[in-house]
Amino acid sequence: MRKGSIYILLLLSIFSCIEVDQQPNIQGTWELISAVTIKEDTVEHLEMDGIRMIKIINQNHFAFLNHDEHKGIDSTKAKFIAGGGAYTLKGNQYKENLEYCTHRAFEGYDFDFTVTIKGDTLTQEGYEIVEEKDIHQKIIEKYVKVQGGKAKNIYAFPLM
Template sequence: MKINQSVLSVALLFLTACNPKTGPKNSIDLIGTWQLVSATTITKGDSSVTDFTKNQQMIKIINATYFAFLKHDRQSPKDSINHFDAGGGNYTLKGNQYTEHLDFYADKNWEGKSFNFTISIKNDTLTQKGIEKVEKANIDRVIIEKYVRIK
């Protein structure tokens, strides 16, 4: 009887470890939907802040292995098709080091790139800070984004 209980325990442990919803947890819970509220961009020492609560709206959806973001202008003309942006891919999270691997994006210069961020969550606010560097698009800047969790 003890052998059967041991085999059952090992099998249950194996199945639990293979399930991404019940497997090992990271101390930072990113899974969910996040709304961007502000983004600071620092390029060659010059800073600019975008308030995403007014004319633009962006959400980021994160599951156990993938992220996706959707952005649109709130004030676009009804016949406009040029004011929407989206992308996504897989990510890794080790401690507070979050890396997005951008697999899908309208601008092919960005696809296949990885972006490293340091993240923190305080209450319902996610802050991520890192460097966006895309040589083909002439992008080399620090970004700091603040999101709130959508419940």
């Protein structure tokens, strides 16, 4: 009996050392804190002063809302972008099907990303490709998890 217990303990300790590729928990409300768009050899770090964006992710759908903080009063800075649809997540491979979008050229397309979470920060990296509209760009977005229902007031979404 004693040998059996030792073997069980040995097996448990071995299995506890094996890393399991876990799926990140992306559900929640996230606020964009940085965004980079790469088109061919051009890298754009987007100026996000005065613009905010949140992304809301539930069990199988996502939505994003982006607007200027001037309430649309300053027409040179007025922005409103929204979209959403279904998504799938397998491991860290995240695929969005953009069903609705104020940038109508993006509607109906799937976009593949890799997502990682470190602490309260979600990074989403991948490609937006719409052949018919000659859109080929890599995006890298970082979001911080919204705590207590109040998003921080600091950043935005890449505008096309």
